[in-house]
Amino acid sequence: MLQMLITGLLWFSAIGCGLLAGLYFAFSTFIMTAFGRIGQASGIAAMNAINAVIVQSLFLPVFLATTATSAALAVMALFRWGEPGAMAMLAGGVLYVLGMFVVTMIFNVPLNNALAAADPASQEAASLWARYLTDWTFWNHVRTVASTLACALFIAAIAAK
Template sequence: MTMMQPVITSLLWFSALGCALLGGLYFSFSAFILTALNRIEQAAGIAAMNSINVVILKSLFMPFFLGTSLASLALASMALFRWGEPGSLAMLSGGILYVVGMSVVTMMFNVPLNNALAAVEPASAEGAQVWARYLKDWAFWNHVRTIACIAASALFIGAIAAR
């Protein structure tokens, strides 16, 4: 066993759990939170989502969001240098899937939609247009994040099992 084995194993466990945790959060939004917000009055729905977007940035979500992104990136990089070892393909696949399907998608699609929602007057006609687009587009990209997180978690678990 090399000195890197415990580090890789720890990163795999952290990433598998982080991906699963974040995947569960995103699943909640996809499965019922956005639907519930869409069922209430537009201004209240926008206000609630804006509040969630402010609170989440100051919660335990952020260390897991950033930590799992960094750990997944590190695992993908390590897999390239350890190619051919058991679990390396799963490590590489899980790392790329998570970083692209969750981190990149969040920054390129979900965050700009959050910013657009925060910039409108909730009870206005513009607010109605932004809210309708938000519910459709944000939900789509959230589904992508959900699937990416759960699949990456499964790949990291597969890498653990292969080792």
């Protein structure tokens, strides 16, 4: 019974990590570059619109549930250390929680909040937008890599069972 639960959590986490990795990958590889090319006011407006809508979409439950299941898998791995896949479970869970969730909360969300509070047409917004494009995107690269690696590690844990 517990093994079925763990396998289900691994599948859910792998799929959740994969979905979020794909979203972050899109932002890292072309969306942020496109926003940088459309001009400050338009780029800020577009990003603010996305940030307002994303927390009201299916993204948020997937984001939170994947974080919770990844953390749970990391803890379960400690109690099942000698079993096949435990190391991958632990590594995937820790990597995802730290590299995706913690990075989001410490870096990306405060940058989003600062952008939302800015007047897109102001002189202050110009420096904020330039910093946002580099800093937010850098931390998004971290989230992309962490989510992708966590997905792979959860798949490895499934394969080891």
